[in-house]
Amino acid sequence: MIRRPPRSTRSEFYSPTITFYCRFSTNKTAMDTLFQGLYSVLEVPNLKIKRPSWIQQPSAMTVFSLVLLSYFLVTGGIIYDVIVEPPSIGSTTDERGHSRPVAFMPYRVNGQYILEGLASSFMFTVGGLGYVILDHTQSPTLPRLNRLLLIVLGFICVIVSFFTTWIFMRMKLPGYLQN
Incomplete structure (x- = not known):
């Protein structure tokens, strides 16, 4: 009531x-x-501005794509990459004296290589898309089999993203979340 x-x-x-x-x-x-x-002193101008006919409202998918792209770039550290200009990958010397490429900058939480940022950003985006897929399963017109497949796909995206990001963090800080 x-x-x-x-x-x-x-x-x-x-x-x-x-x-x-x-x-x-x-x-x-x-x-x-x-x-x-x-407004007794000032007068509001009577402007009749017309919107150009070629300007249209963007579709929902266009806006979603732009937001997803900006999310990918910002979480990838594009601002850090532009300011600091780190190398794309690093290198380390193994016990025999050979140089090996390294994708993750170890022991530095506040520093990253470009490839490290892109890989982490990709995993964040996959996790976010998993949540979008899970939200799409709430449509009442979706057939049962499609709903089940989308639920499985959404959970796989979220779980893979979570554990891969966790592995990335353990590569960056060995012993992270270890007792």
Whole structure:
């Protein structure tokens, strides 16, 4: 049962989905007085600007793709890579004196190689896409087999992303989360 707010002399806006309701007083506030004085001196220009016909609202998938791309770049450390300009991969010398390539900068949490950032960013994005896939399974028109396959795929993406990121962190800091 929806409980209605009591009637009063104020104008009320009530929504049953919101647990609180806002009351707006019809009395003038200090801001109203300020704006009234300001706009009695200034006149708002009457501009009739038309939107160009070639500008259209982007589709939802275009916006999602741009957000996902920016998420990939930001979590990959593109800002760090531009400022610090680290090498793409590092190298270390093994016990025989040979140089071996290294993708993760060991023992430095605040430093990274470019490839390390891209690999970690890819895993973060795969985990995020797993959650998007799991959200898509809530569609009521989805057949049962497709729903089951999407649930399995979403959980696989999230689990693989989590454990791979954990392995990346253990490569960066040996002994991480070890007792």
